[in-house]
Amino acid sequence: MQVASVWNLFVTGILRGGLYALMAVGLALILGVINVNSFMHGELYMIGAYMGWLAHVVMGFDPIISFVFAALVSFIVGVVMEKVFFYPLRRRSKEEWLFDAYLVTVGLSFILQNLALAVFQPVFRGVPAYWEGSIRLSPTMSISIDRMASFLIAVIAIGAFWLFLRRTRMGMAIRAVAEDARGAMLIGIELDGVYALSFGLSSMLAGVAGAGLLSLIPASPSMGSVPLAKSWYVVILAGLGNVQGAIIGGFVVGMLEAVAYYVLGAGWQDVVSVFILILILLVKPSGLFGTEVKGVLER
Numbered sequence: 001m002q003v004a005s006v007w008n009l010f011v012t013g014i015l016r017g018g019l020y021a022l023m024a025v026g027l028a029l030i031l032g033v034i035n036v037n038s039f040m041h042g043e044l045y046m047i048g049a050y051m052g053w054l055a056h057v058v059m060g061f062d063p064i065i066s067f068v069f070a071a072l073v074s075f076i077v078g079v080v081m082e083k084v085f086f087y088p089l090r091r092r093s094k095e096e097w098l099f100d101a102y103l104v105t106v107g108l109s110f111i112l113q114n115l116a117l118a119v120f121q122p123v124f125r126g127v128p129a130y131w132e133g134s135i136r137l138s139p140t141m142s143i144s145i146d147r148m149a150s151f152l153i154a155v156i157a158i159g160a161f162w163l164f165l166r167r168t169r170m171g172m173a174i175r176a177v178a179e180d181a182r183g184a185m186l187i188g189i190e191l192d193g194v195y196a197l198s199f200g201l202s203s204m205l206a207g208v209a210g211a212g213l214l215s216l217i218p219a220s221p222s223m224g225s226v227p228l229a230k231s232w233y234v235v236i237l238a239g240l241g242n243v244q245g246a247i248i249g250g251f252v253v254g255m256l257e258a259v260a261y262y263v264l265g266a267g268w269q270d271v272v273s274v275f276i277l278i279l280i281l282l283v284k285p286s287g288l289f290g291t292e293v294k295g296v297l298e299r
Contacts, residue, residue: 009258011143015151017254022154022209023227024234024246025161026202032178032241033198036086040105041206041231042224043112048074048207049219050116053125056214063130067153067211074207075200081108082199087192109224116221126218150212157208158247161201165243174198178241206231237277238289245289252288 027041048070055066085104090097129146136142165171176184177194185191209227210219217223230253235241238249256276257269264272280288 009262010255013255013258014251015143015147015254016258017251018151018154018158019209019213019250020230020234020253021247021250022158022205022212024231024238024250025158025243026205027231028235028238028241028243028246029174029198029205030202031235032243033174034101034195035241036101036105038105038202039102039228040109040112041202042226042228043109043116044074044078044203044206044224045210045227046112046116046219046221046224047077047203048210049214049217049223050120050125050210051207052211052214053127053219056127056130057125063149066130067208070207070211071157071204074210075204077207078203079196079200081203082196086195086199090192090195113221113224120219120221122221124218124220127215129215146215150215153212154209157205161205162247164201170194170197233273233277235287237280237287239287242287242289245287249288 023041023045026044027038030036030038030041051070051073052066055061055069056063059069061069085108086097086101089100089104093100129144131145131149133145134142135145135148163171165175173184173189173194174197176187176189177191181191184194206227217226234249234253235246237253238245253273256273260269260272
């Protein structure tokens with residue numbers, strides 16, 4: 001393999017992996033903090049895509065403002081859904097609420113899809129590009145400014161989220177709840193506030209990913225299935241609920257798919273990815289970076 005080909009594979013894998021990591025981090029956060037298996041994560045991605053289109057195309061906002069708008073709306077949607085659907089469920093179902101919450105996420109997925117179908121119609125809504133032009137990375141490879149900017153926004157979002165978890169009081173509260181919810185409650189951390197914030201942040205990260213990929217994947221009511229599958233793939237590969245592992249896992253999956261596409265051709269990247277996932281789960285069921293299997297079935 002020539003040096004130019006290796007360089008092209010590396011760049012493609014890194015760009016793809018950054019967006020996979022952004023999609024998966026939010027799902028890992030919900031699993032790690034609240035222990036909810038969310039199947040509406042793809043629809044949160046869809047909301048971000050629609051909000052990016054609405055801000056940039058309909059309202060005429062600058063691309064950066066469009067990303068911020070998509071992030072804010074997605075965050076609000078996540079908090080509202082937690083307060084409207086999951087908070088009452090916790091109060092009524094007590095210790096058994098986790099399995100019921102899984103069913104609620106499935107139901108919300110269908111509701112959001114049909115709501116998008118009614119509001120936006122079965123029409124693809126996208127943008128040709130947020131930014132025009134391209135950057136030449138090597139004599140044989142160039143990349144669009146739009147895709148590079150989307151990758152940088154994904155990296156910035158992940159970095160800001162990581163700093164929030166590590167450097168702020170609320171971030172440390174989220175980590176404490178993820179470690180031991182009962183112990184966190186005993187030292188004065190309000191679980192309801194942490195749960196609402198976690199849902200909001202998870203939704204916001206998915207929304208930013210949806211807006212970032214709008215020029216490549218136009219918004220549509222059924223677009224959430226692929227991001228959901230990719231997010232779950234990265235989270236299972238890395239370890240359920242492991243936020244740091246999901247970041248690394250996203251880049252691992254991106255590189256793996258880029259190599260499989262180059263060596264075997266189009267379509268084979270998914271086959272190879274699933275095959276590798278099966279092998280890893282046979283050898284290490286908790287995932288590459290997981291220490292224990294967390295989830296509803298554990299209870």
